[in-house]
Amino acid sequence: MPSPTPPINVLATTQPDTLDAFWMPFTANAQFKGAPRLLVRAQGMYYEDVEGRQILDGTAGLWCCNAGHGRKKIVQAIAEQAGTLDFAPTFQMGSPLPFVLAQRLAALAPAGLNHVFFTNSGSEAVDSAMKIVLAHHRARGEGQRTRFIGREKAYHGVGFGGMAIGGLPNNRRQFGLQLGGSAHLPHTLDLQRNAFSQGLPRHGAELADALERLIALHDASTIAAVFVEPIAGSAGVILPAPGYLQRLREICDHHGIVLVFDEVITGFGRVGMPFAAQRFGVTPDLITFAKGASNGAVPLGGVLVGDAIHSSLQQGPTQAIDLFHGYTYSGHPLACAAALATLDVYAEERLFERAIELGEHWQRALHGLQGLPNVVDIRNFGLVGAVELAPRRDAPGSRGYEVFRRCFHDGNLLVRQTGDTIALSPPLIVEPAQIDQIADVLGAMIRATA
DSSP states (O other), rough: OOOOOOOOOHHSOOSSHHHHHHSOOSHHHHHHHSOOEEEEEEEEEEEEESOOOOEEEHHHHHHHHOBBOOHHHHHHHHHHHHHHHOOOOOSOOOOOHHHHHHHHHHHHTTTTTTTEEESSHHHHHHHHHHHHHHHHHHHOOOOOOOEEEEEOOOOOOOHHHHHHOOOOHHHTTTTTTSSEEEEEEOOOHHHHTTTTTTTSSSSSSGGGGGGHHHHHHHHHGGGGEEOOOOSSSSOOOOOOOTTHHHHHHHHHHHHHHHEEEEETTTTTTSSSOOOOOHHOOOOOOOEEOOOGTTTTTTOOOOEEEOOOOOHSSOOOTTTTTTTSOOOOOOOOOHHHHHHHHHHHHHHHHTTTHHHTTHHHHHHHHHHTTTTTTEEEEEEEEEEEEEEEEBTTTTTTHHHHHHHHHHHHHOOOOOOOEEETTTOOOOOOTTOOHHHHHHHHHHHHHHHHHH
């Protein structure tokens, strides 16, 4: 007779007998499983690992837990909704919360983005946005507009659409021929002119003019949309120069091209406003979002859609389906409950404003690391930052990984490693003393790493 399964709270807080079956994403599985880093609890600014150590969260989980961990209001909302309505389809049926949440999100968004298409992740949000754009052009009689323009070093998720317009070589290399019909702008990282800029870099606005060259090459009438992250997070916090995003907007307007901001990372207070579009004063036609929308508690993503694009797909008979696209879990009741509670926490605690209130302290703390061994750049804006390290000869990424590993094991600090860059994005509840702790630990681990 099989032995009874232990309670979930036991399974969730003890190391499993074997780690073999779970094929972990974006992970060197053999390396990890040889020396695993397992987290079992979280509260406020801290994780607890399987050994009982308190780990300061310097990354808001994976850019998503902007309100910190274990928030009672969010936990209660999920539990109550699970006991009331655990699931409801959104294909030709509905339940109240997706409609309520969509209204709340539209009220937070830049003016004119009044419609929301729900997904379960940022990857799905990007692919959904691509399909919405294509359907929009076809509905307007411009079905020849099928080309998408992304940017070097961009990350737009792992779907085939997002991978095609993304610009991270390792994310593309294993998978052969990409979807056709995409081109890429140059990235905006310029260490020669902008290293150790405090806040936005001074140089690089002119890089937006590369869009005109791509338009001349491919013809504007074939281009559907330009996708950019206002701040490229996964590539190591790459910032735009003042005027860069404004110039992209001007060029897109001139040529009838849709502009899409991927705000999966920058949304929900990371740069001091609900969306980076508002902080930078540029309104795109669509915004993709995820992560901070539900504080990472239940997967949720979506696309904020401008009125003109939405209206173009509402011209058929009332009985006709607007968009032949969607997911089983679009507008999932538990995800919507988590997101509504998350938005309440953000508002009640004024968390969006904290990225501006703490911005100067954050900047001083990070730039205090300038001059440490192998530090070649420091970048910051709002409550996001990065410390870039010189790569080791013939072993790119190894120095960054060692600093990441030392921070966790020796410094009780969780940071994010991308190549030889250490990226930081603490929960918005972070206190000044914890900012200092993040910088002090990171500095000590950089010194300890040859």
